[in-house]
Amino acid sequence: MNTSPPIGATTLDQLSLGATGRVLALGNQGAERRRLFDLGITPGTLIQSEVRSPLGDPVAYRVRNTLIALRREQSQMIMITLDLEETIV
Amino acid sequence: MSDELVTPQASSLPHAACNTCPAYTNAQLRKLGLDVSGWDYTVALAGNPNTGKSTVFNALTGLRQHTGNWAGKTVTRAEGGFRFQGKRYKLVDLPGTYSLLSTSADEEVARDFLLFGQPHVTVIVADATRLERNLNLVLQILAITDSVVVAVNLIDEARRHGIMIDERGLARDLGVPVVPIVARRGEGLPELLSTIAQVASGAIRPRPRHVPLRDAALERAVKQLVAQIEAVFPNLPQAYWVALRLLDGDASIAQAVREGTIGDLTRGQAVAPIALEAA
Numbered sequence: 001m002n003t004s005p006p007i008g009a010t011t012l013d014q015l016s017l018g019a020t021g022r023v024l025a026l027g028n029q030g031a032e033r034r035r036l037f038d039l040g041i042t043p044g045t046l047i048q049s050e051v052r053s054p055l056g057d058p059v060a061y062r063v064r065n066t067l068i069a070l071r072r073e074q075s076q077m078i079m080i081t082l083d084l085e086e087t088i089v
Numbered sequence: 090m091s092d093e094l095v096t097p098q099a100s101s102l103p104h105a106a107c108n109t110c111p112a113y114t115n116a117q118l119r120k121l122g123l124d125v126s127g128w129d130y131t132v133a134l135a136g137n138p139n140t141g142k143s144t145v146f147n148a149l150t151g152l153r154q155h156t157g158n159w160a161g162k163t164v165t166r167a168e169g170g171f172r173f174q175g176k177r178y179k180l181v182d183l184p185g186t187y188s189l190l191s192t193s194a195d196e197e198v199a200r201d202f203l204l205f206g207q208p209h210v211t212v213i214v215a216d217a218t219r220l221e222r223n224l225n226l227v228l229q230i231l232a233i234t235d236s237v238v239v240a241v242n243l244i245d246e247a248r249r250h251g252i253m254i255d256e257r258g259l260a261r262d263l264g265v266p267v268v269p270i271v272a273r274r275g276e277g278l279p280e281l282l283s284t285i286a287q288v289a290s291g292a293i294r295p296r297p298r299h300v301p302l303r304d305a306a307l308e309r310a311v312k313q314l315v316a317q318i319e320a321v322f323p324n325l326p327q328a329y330w331v332a333l334r335l336l337d338g339d340a341s342i343a344q345a346v347r348e349g350t351i352g353d354l355t356r357g358q359a360v361a362p363i364a365l366e367a368a
Contacts, residue, residue, distance in 0.1 A: 038188035040222040064222040 010082065012047065012061070012075035020048040021080035028077045036074070040064040047080065118282060120151030121170035121177070128170060128179040130289040135203055135230060136214035137223050138185030141242040143167075144272040145214055146182040149282070154182055166198055173282050176289070181208065189229045189330075190337070204233060204327045210288045212238045212281070217247035217254050217269070227263065231297035233330050237265045238284050238295075240277075244269045265295035310336060322352050 015021050023045045026033055040063050041047065050067060051060035058069040070078075134142045143154045150169030167182040183202055184195040203211060211234055215223040220241065231237060241254055260267040266284045270277030287293040302308050314332035318325065325331065331351065334342040345351040 034188070034190055038190065038225060040225065065219050066222055 008081055009079055012070070012078040012080050013059075013072050015047070015049045015061075015080065015082075017049050017052055019082065020046055021082050022046055024079040024081055026078055028074060032074065036078070039068055040066065041068070041078065047078075117174050118149070118279075119172040120149065121172055122151050127177055129176045130209040131179045131181065131206070132285055132289070133181045133183060133203060133206065133208035133211045134214060135183050135199060135211055135226070136185060137187055137216065137219075137226055140185065140214045140216040140223065141272045142185065142214045143182055145212070145240065145242070145270070145278070145281075146180060148272060148275055148278055150180055165195075166202060173286055176286065178285070178289070181206070186226065188226060189233070190334075190339075203230060204330060207326055208234075208236075210236045210238060210285050212240055212285060214240050214242050214272075217241045217244045218250060218252060220247075220252075220254065228298075228300055231263065231265065232299055233327055235265075235295050235297055236288050237297060238281070238288055239263060239265055239267045240272075240281050241267060241269045242272050245271045245274070245276075262298065264297040266293060307336070318346070321349075325352055 009024055010021075012021065012023075023041060023043050025043055026036055026041070028036055045063060048062040049059055050062045051069075053059065053069075057072045059072075059075065060067045060069045061075075062068075134146055136142050146152065146154050146167065146169060149171045151171075152167075152169045154167045154169070166184070169180050169182070171178050171180060181202065183199040186196040186199040188196070189200045189203065202208070211230060213223075213227050213230055215227065227237075227239060239259070241256060241259070244254055247254060254269055256267040256269050266288065268277055268281045268284050270281055272278070284293065288295060302311070311329065311332045314335060315328045318328040318331055322328070331342060331346065335346065342351070
């Protein structure tokens with residue numbers, strides 16, 4: 001994406017382990033974008049970084065009570081705001 | 090009719106409530122295994138991966154379709170039969186899918202059957218512990234067929250996690266019957282059977298909620314396209330869905346329309362099922 005993130009926003013790959021963010025927008029395109037929507041990663045969704053693979057990529061995120069592993073090139077395209085007050089149970 | 094199991098009391102019921110009593114309905118279930126000859130109704134089992142579709146399938150047909158906790162276990166559809174209240178049902182167990190819009194090979198099997206196989210009833214097995222995420226597929230299926238029963242499975246597990254399912258509220262909001270079940274233990278299956286039978290016979294006519302397009306220009310475009318699709322493929326069910334896919338730029342659907350093979354999808358749903366070991 002060539003647009004810079006709004007103030008207070010970052011991308012999902014920047015979310016530190018255990019932290020929770022809220023999805024703002026998806027920059028992913030085509031079938032991948034559709035797939036991420038179908039897996040429940042839609043704007044407004046809480047997303048928590050939960051497991052990191054030994055090499056740091058992919059990372060498993062908790063979304064709507066399900067773990068979903070994403071590669072960095074995918075998570076880089078997902079814009080989030082940090083949601084420090086809320087956690088996903 | 091010799092293979093029909095009917096309890097002696099069944100013919101002289103003292104009370105209407107006895108008709109819905111689990112003990113009564115269970116006694117009327119006859120598992121037919123692989124015998125799907127001369128069926129009256131086709132019932133599709135759909136749902137997200139790993140929600141217990143195959144467990145429901147096995148419980149109703151007496152077959153041993155492999156169950157297991159990994160994605161893509163059911164890669165093609167399995168078929169079995171059962172008899173209930175004098176009607177024969179063909180049950181089709183579909184691969185788990187998150188969506189009718191994504192395209193992996195196994196998901197395409199489920200998608201094509203739901204769209205073009207035109208089952209009399211579609212049972213969507215949903216995971217009570219992840220209901221919110223399961224509702225994506227539910228709403229997509231409600232967009233293409235009215236004859237839907239939602240079976241909310243694993244309610245015992247949900248309860249253990251402190252999740253209570255308001256099945257009445259859910260049924261009201263979705264506009265289709267919702268039956269809570271624990272497929273592994275057979276709980277709720279009698280209620281599920283009688284609901285399937287009522288939807289199949291037309292005794293229950295679900296009126297599912299449809300997600301509106303919310304865009305007048307899109308609605309016009311869809312309408313225009315539907316008319317064109319129906320002109321070229323008059324026997325194609327789901328012209329509306331195909332139109333939406335074309336507008337979304339779905340390459341595989343666009344190719345099927347261009348080559349005229351989209352009409353074959355309907356006929357292709359009659360192919361022989363995979364062989365299963367009878368119980």
